[in-house]
Amino acid sequence: xxxxxxxxxxxxxxxxxxxxxxxxxxxxxxxxxxxxxxxxxxxxxxxxxxxxxxxxxxxxxxxxxxxxxxxxxxxxxxxxxxxxxxxxxxxxxxxxxxxxxxxxxxxxxxxxxxxxxxxxxxxxxxxxxxxxxxxxxxxxxxxxxxxxxxxxxxxxxxxxxxxxxxxxxxxxxxxxxxxxxxxxxxxxxxxxxxxxxxxxxxxxxxxxxxxxxxxxxxxxxxxxxxxxxxxxxxxxxxxxxxxxxxxxxxxxxxxxxxxxxxxxxxxxxxxxxxxxxxxxxxxxxxxxxxxxxxxxxxxxxxxxxxxxxxxxxxxxxxxxxxxxxxxxxxxxxxxxxxxxxxxxxxxxxxxxxxxxxxxxxxxxxxxxxxxxxxxxxxxxxxxxxxxxxxxxxxxxxxxxxxxxxxxxxx
Numbered sequence: 001x002x003x004x005x006x007x008x009x010x011x012x013x014x015x016x017x018x019x020x021x022x023x024x025x026x027x028x029x030x031x032x033x034x035x036x037x038x039x040x041x042x043x044x045x046x047x048x049x050x051x052x053x054x055x056x057x058x059x060x061x062x063x064x065x066x067x068x069x070x071x072x073x074x075x076x077x078x079x080x081x082x083x084x085x086x087x088x089x090x091x092x093x094x095x096x097x098x099x100x101x102x103x104x105x106x107x108x109x110x111x112x113x114x115x116x117x118x119x120x121x122x123x124x125x126x127x128x129x130x131x132x133x134x135x136x137x138x139x140x141x142x143x144x145x146x147x148x149x150x151x152x153x154x155x156x157x158x159x160x161x162x163x164x165x166x167x168x169x170x171x172x173x174x175x176x177x178x179x180x181x182x183x184x185x186x187x188x189x190x191x192x193x194x195x196x197x198x199x200x201x202x203x204x205x206x207x208x209x210x211x212x213x214x215x216x217x218x219x220x221x222x223x224x225x226x227x228x229x230x231x232x233x234x235x236x237x238x239x240x241x242x243x244x245x246x247x248x249x250x251x252x253x254x255x256x257x258x259x260x261x262x263x264x265x266x267x268x269x270x271x272x273x274x275x276x277x278x279x280x281x282x283x284x285x286x287x288x289x290x291x292x293x294x295x296x297x298x299x300x301x302x303x304x305x306x307x308x309x310x311x312x313x314x315x316x317x318x319x320x321x322x323x324x325x326x327x328x329x330x331x332x333x334x335x336x337x338x339x340x341x342x343x344x345x346x347x348x349x350x351x352x353x354x355x356x357x358x359x360x361x362x363x364x365x366x367x368x369x370x371x372x373x374x375x376x377x378x379x380x381x382x383x384x385x386x387x388x389x390x391x392x393x394x395x396x397x398x399x400x401x402x403x404x405x406x407x408x409x410x
Contacts, residue, residue: 079139083272084132087265090282091127094261094298105329106300108260112321119146120262127265139269143197151263152210152237152317153197167209171200174212177387187215188247191274213388214240217345219249221314224341228253229310232339234302234330235259235318239267242294246278256295264296302330307337316345319371335374342373342405345386371403378405
């Protein structure tokens, strides 16, 4: 498949168009998007790739390091006892309801079982025991401890001058791509509320490397949901997508995140602090009537969720980390929900993961053919490189790809 065959173009007025497939598919997609996404993706990838090395001015001493940020210790906001107790109650309910049969497709196994065992034990124990002080300590150093690994936040933690320089170089590349890709390059930094978020300092906060793709993804999701319906995310990480949806893209619908309980609690803490005016619902709490809200549900609740045609489903950087059985179950549920669009961004290479026993095991990620929704109901209309993720300096060296599926009957 030719690389340019599946390029998308986001025109000056914000309408998303496909350069492929039938005219009907192109018109349907064009008529389905919002006027609010002010982006432009008309630059050929070869030219874009040739510009990736241009410096944007980040220096190593612009990068936040572990040792130069004092953990947030205020007991009022954002880590007060009431909020932390709320996290503990929700987590304990999720653990009690989670499947414990290893044959269940929602049983956490493989890469993520190793992640929980090797990186989340202290966090999980604090939540189970309602240990508020330990929980506060862990969340106070979010971004520089093991609880941050695997949630699109930690990355290359800048804990030395060498790693700071490496992070600065990466930020320069991402910034250069960002300014070429997005017409109005306004990127809201994350408030430095606690811990040591690893990224570049700005006057109003910290920009982490993943923020570029998360902001872009949120804008694309907003454009695919012109009537501000439901955006459902499978594996939302620390909460970057809803942060940018509500903060930068004026989203007025409902965002629902399905993730494993430990990650949900990190997202809950982050979103409580950064989006305090947006109603937030946790598992086991009374369902509110707010259309404009954030809902955080455990991954196994996806099978009980009643979606609508106005939904858009999204996943990034996690479907390729799950077992074939779990991926098949998620695809089955997505098809059942019947969203207008399914957007996912994932890698296509063989990797290793740290197993619960501490050993490293090979993990063959599922490539694009395994992500196909039923062709009777959905058509894949685009496959393009993830410009704001791939680190390759050579044109064509792409590990991460963006896929967009559209329902046939819209």
